[in-house]
Amino acid sequence: MLHQAIAHNDPATPPHWSDYVVDQNWSAFSADDHAVWDLLFTRQVDLLGSRVVTPFLDGLDLLRLSKPGIPDLAELNRHLTPRTGWKTVAVEGLVPDDAFFAMLTERIFPIGNFIRRREELDYLEEPDCFHDIFGHVPMMVDPRMARLMEHVGHLGTAAIAAGRGVEIARLYWHSAEFGLCRESGEVKILGAGLTSSFGEAHFSVEDLQVARVPFTVAAAMATPYKHDSFQPLYMVSQSLDITTDAICALDPAMF
Numbered sequence: 001m002l003h004q005a006i007a008h009n010d011p012a013t014p015p016h017w018s019d020y021v022v023d024q025n026w027s028a029f030s031a032d033d034h035a036v037w038d039l040l041f042t043r044q045v046d047l048l049g050s051r052v053v054t055p056f057l058d059g060l061d062l063l064r065l066s067k068p069g070i071p072d073l074a075e076l077n078r079h080l081t082p083r084t085g086w087k088t089v090a091v092e093g094l095v096p097d098d099a100f101f102a103m104l105t106e107r108i109f110p111i112g113n114f115i116r117r118r119e120e121l122d123y124l125e126e127p128d129c130f131h132d133i134f135g136h137v138p139m140m141v142d143p144r145m146a147r148l149m150e151h152v153g154h155l156g157t158a159a160i161a162a163g164r165g166v167e168i169a170r171l172y173w174h175s176a177e178f179g180l181c182r183e184s185g186e187v188k189i190l191g192a193g194l195t196s197s198f199g200e201a202h203f204s205v206e207d208l209q210v211a212r213v214p215f216t217v218a219a220a221m222a223t224p225y226k227h228d229s230f231q232p233l234y235m236v237s238q239s240l241d242i243t244t245d246a247i248c249a250l251d252p253a254m255f
């Protein structure tokens with residue numbers, strides 16, 4: 001989620017984040033929808049190999065995500081919520097940034113209630129349940145990402161109220177969404193937009209021309225991003241501990 005800035009709603013009648021929640025309606029997914037998930041899952045696990053941070057692979061196992069078919073969110077939550085308090089909910093598509101950040105403050109993560117079609121495996125107009133579940137949810141089992149995401153919610157809520165939401169959207173983008181991270185001396189994939197992307201996963205860590213710069217909160221908040229093409233630049237966290245501590249040290253009252 002949070003693939004593009006969306007104008008938020010009339011402040012006179014702000015909807016609550018729960019207004020965007022819908023039934024996942026899992027039984028409505030077709031056999032081909034489930035087959036598309038299985039194809040994407042198998043292909044992406046093979047592609048990632050050891051290029052991704054270890055907590056991501058641990059999360060896949062702990063959440064039993066290798067089970068065939070699109071995950072039923074109720075079952076997913078039975079594995080997820082007891083570990084770090086995060087809970088997934090279904091939404092129809094992108095939710096406005098203010099509702100998205102409000103969800104994060106309560107450790108709620110929105111999951112698109114649809115999956116891409118077989119003929120558009122590698123191109124997405126907006127994040128579907130493969131991006132949202134496969135990309136994001138495994139890392140929510142890790143206490144550091146669990147904490148980082150919640151704090152981004154508090155920061156984003158305060159930033160939007162101050163008219164500075166883009167700064168926290170960038171911070172989120174360059175860490176949880178498209179960040180890289182050092183692990184045992186190697187640069188690994190961290191962000192959900194990369195872990196769930198067939199084309200950009202390898203590109204982000206292997207392309208010889210693309211810029212990779214150290215992650216700092218100041219640089220991240222000041223650096224624009226692309227939501228409709230590969231990133232021109234990736235930020236590399238020194239470690240997930242260091243980036244989490246740096247983001248969580250930001251006081252929402254700064255806005």
Ligand SMILES: [Fe+2]
Nearest residue numbers: 001002177192
């Ligand atoms: Fe995302």
